[in-house]
Amino acid sequence: MQPPSRRTFLALGLLIAAGGALTACTDQHDAAPGTPAGDHRPDPDEPVRLRAVAATDTLLAGYDALLPQSPQLQSLRAEVAQHRAALAAGLPTTPTPTPATGPLPTTTSAVTTPAALATLERQTAQSRLADLGAASPRLARLLASVSASGVLHAVALGDDAPAPAPAPSPSATGDPATAFQDALSAEHAAVYGYGVVGARLPDAQRTDARTALAAHQARRDAWQRLLTGTGATPAPAAAGYQLPFPVTDAAAATRLAAHLETRLTTVYADLVATAPTTRRTLAADALRECALRATRWGAAPTPFPGLPDQTTPSTPTPSTPSTP
Incomplete structure (x- = not known):
């Protein structure tokens, strides 16, 4: 170069x-114009959140199956728990389990090694993307961030297979x-x-x-x-x-x-x-x-890649080019 x-x-x-x-x-994007304060209408994101929480619960169970022999996985599990809390925001205290969108072939009972857990992380990350079109803008952003974090977890667990390419997008x-x-x-x-x-x-x-x-x-x-x-x-x-x-x-x-x-x-x-x-x-x-x-490249890990709660350097500003 x-x-x-x-x-x-x-x-x-x-x-x-x-x-x-x-x-x-x-x-x-998320608040409907003219909605009165305190007007508790059904949350259109609730089905999407329920599916995402169900998938996250399966993932947490996979971590719990391995933690006794692999306590070093606790930090990754803690991030998954943060994902669950964010995805469950606004849901009832004890939401009814809802099947996740798309198949998750690796079941909790099959998670007996870090490699199996890595596979479950990657499958779960991919399943998050199936609901992007059904989610509100804010929830879609969260789903994409959590999906990226899941791929990072899979890599940390030893899965270095390339992620599937996205399907061709139809006309917008x-x-x-x-x-x-x-x-x-x-x-x-x-x-x-x-x-x-x-x-x-x-x-x-x-x-x-x-x-x-x-x-x-x-x-x-x-x-x-x-x-x-x-x-x-x-x-x-x-x-x-x-x-x-x-x-x-x-x-x-x-x-x-x-x-x-x-x-x-x-x-x-x-x-x-x-x-x-x-x-x-x-x-x-x-x-x-x-x-x-x-x-x-050595960036500090974050459970929510791209979201504003991550630690970032100070904001630079554009500048007029200098002359030689």
């Missing part, structure tokens, strides 16, 4: 701006232009960011940076094609960007890669909420991939 031009800086501010705008939109019922323009801008920033990363890494790590760069270029191109297909003009890369911190050595480059991927998980978690329902799996797939790469 070539060293960056002196005129060019990294646009991590774009990631933050996009994530903030998407979050603001997301928080406005809404306009994806605004939501995907933000994602495209974030990917423009990531593509340049990995140029900075690769220029500072030793040869042994540079292959990882090239692989990540190629993945972000593919995402960028996919969003450009999607936008063009809707008649929108894809947003171009910004003229000037600013690094969130100096990148002068391999350690800083590694931190920058982790920072890039972590910021993108926020963008894609919010994209799940703002995209048309038929496009949500595309955003959830991107969220999962960014969460995996963030972990590989």
Whole structure:
């Protein structure tokens, strides 16, 4: 990779701006306009939440089956318990069990090894995505985040099989232009960011940076094609960007890669909420991939990848490029 031009800086501010705008939109989707305070109407998300909680209870039982001989799994189980609490928010104290969407071939009785538990984690993570289209924007964002966390758990348990690719999305019922323009801008920033990363890494790590760069270029191109297909003009890369911190050595480059991927998980978690329902799996797939790469670059683990309760660095701001 070539060293960056002196005129060019990294646009991590774009990631933050996009994530903030998407979050603001997301928080406005769930309350019906004109609903009086205290008007307790049936929660349309309740069937989805019940299915998600049932799947999580099966997963927790799998952890409990292994904990006596594998106490080191307690930290992962604690995250799954946090998932259950978030998914059960607003449900009755003792919800009636509801079958999870999609088959979960690995039963609790079959969970006798960490490998079997990893399989159950991955199957459960995939089952979360089946309900994305039926959920409200906020719940869909939560489901996508919990699904990404489940894939991270599966990897931590030793399952390194690639996750299934999302099914081709049917024609959208809404306009994806605004939501995907933000994602495209974030990917423009990531593509340049990995140029900075690769220029500072030793040869042994540079292959990882090239692989990540190629993945972000593919995402960028996919969003450009999607936008063009809707008649929108894809947003171009910004003229000037600013690094969130100096990148002068391999350690800083590694931190920058982790920072890039972590910021993108926020963008894609919010994209799940703002995209048309038929496009949500595309955003959830991107969220999962960014969460995996963030972990590989050393980002601090979180039970809810992409959600605003995670610990994040301070917000950088765009800058006008300097002259040589």
